[in-house]
Amino acid sequence: MKELYIIINDRLCKGNSNFYCENKDIQSILNYFTTKFNLIVFSRYTKNSNPFRLNNIYNIFSLRPFKVFNIIKIFLSQKKNKKKILIISVTPFNFYLFIIFKYLFDCKFYLYLRSDGYQEYKSILGKNYVWIYHLMFTYMTKYCEIISCDKKLYKKKCHILYPSELTHRWSKNNKKNCYSKGMINILYVGRFKIEKGIYSLIKIFSLMPKNILLRLVGSGDNIELKDKRIKIINFINSETKLINLYDSSNIVILPSYTEAHPKVIDEALSRLRPVIVFNDIKHVINNRYGVFSVQRDVNKLIQLINSIKNNHSLHSELKKNHLPQKQKFLEDLNKIITFN
Numbered sequence: 001m002k003e004l005y006i007i008i009n010d011r012l013c014k015g016n017s018n019f020y021c022e023n024k025d026i027q028s029i030l031n032y033f034t035t036k037f038n039l040i041v042f043s044r045y046t047k048n049s050n051p052f053r054l055n056n057i058y059n060i061f062s063l064r065p066f067k068v069f070n071i072i073k074i075f076l077s078q079k080k081n082k083k084k085i086l087i088i089s090v091t092p093f094n095f096y097l098f099i100i101f102k103y104l105f106d107c108k109f110y111l112y113l114r115s116d117g118y119q120e121y122k123s124i125l126g127k128n129y130v131w132i133y134h135l136m137f138t139y140m141t142k143y144c145e146i147i148s149c150d151k152k153l154y155k156k157k158c159h160i161l162y163p164s165e166l167t168h169r170w171s172k173n174n175k176k177n178c179y180s181k182g183m184i185n186i187l188y189v190g191r192f193k194i195e196k197g198i199y200s201l202i203k204i205f206s207l208m209p210k211n212i213l214l215r216l217v218g219s220g221d222n223i224e225l226k227d228k229r230i231k232i233i234n235f236i237n238s239e240t241k242l243i244n245l246y247d248s249s250n251i252v253i254l255p256s257y258t259e260a261h262p263k264v265i266d267e268a269l270s271r272l273r274p275v276i277v278f279n280d281i282k283h284v285i286n287n288r289y290g291v292f293s294v295q296r297d298v299n300k301l302i303q304l305i306n307s308i309k310n311n312h313s314l315h316s317e318l319k320k321n322h323l324p325q326k327q328k329f330l331e332d333l334n335k336i337i338t339f340n
């Protein structure tokens with residue numbers, strides 16, 4: 001079986017002889033490629049627990065402490081043919097490894113762009129630090145074959161793939177969207193980070209009518225809440241439970257300041273639940289039915305929520321969507337790496 005090296009920015013933890021990662025999409029990619037390649041993974045390390053278990057057949061090097069000689073030793077122990085390396089996202093950690101591998105070994109690089117790093121750096125660090133990302137992005141894209149989840153992330157020729165976690169189960173046994181006793185259940189699924197707009201959403205929600213409830217599902221920052229209408233649910237690592245959570249909600253909201261191809265939208269639409277995004281990321285609508293954009297303003301948001309609630313033709317509109325599937329995404333990613 002051929003070798004494939006994958007560099008990820010995730011912090012992996014180890015427990016009960018298994019490694020665990022932070023993100024579902026990383027889990028999906030790594031677990032799939034263990035069936036196709038002899039996989040060697042480089043990552044960061046954390047002692048904190050993560051929700052997504054990785055297959056126990058990996059060669060995983062979760063670097064701690066980070067020493068260049070450890071990396072060189074690992075590479076020299078492998079076969080001496082040209083090495084294929086998939087880098088997932090542009091980050092300082094990934095950039096550092098890229099530089100080492102590029103100048104010490106014969107490598108073919110693939111760079112998978114999952115998000116708009118320019119906007120992330122701007123929202124997290126401020127516009128004065130965007131140049132850091134620009135430097136890394138410009139240099140890495142010059143020497144890598146680019147795989148992107150959105151044309152806006154890379155203007156030149158590249159492979160466009162639409163990531164997905166949808167299996168056949170997501171489109172089965174859809175339940176009717178019922179507004180019980182005038183209550184409106186809003187759902188957020190994602191990381192609890194400032195760039196995801198979670199704090200902005202909580203601030204806006206504090207000004208909304210009492211018949212609108214909010215559930216936050218995910219992991220990340222520790223959020224303390226005083227509003228009893230907001231409920232935090234720990235990240236759900238069960239497809240069935242997650243589907244049930246969408247079914248018990250009326251509207252899904254995505255308050256992020258920056259996104260490329262958020263999979264939560266497809267998950268919601270597959271369960272025939274409408275989605276609200278703010279104008280910062282209105283480009284993610286991408287001709288899909290049932291996704292609505294609005295100003296980051298409480299009054300405008302209330303108006304839109306009520307409009308969605310009273311839109312009796314929306315259910316049939318949602319059925320028109322043709323959504324990407326997890327298996328096809330993984331197979332297409334494998335084809336790019338295998339045949340290019």
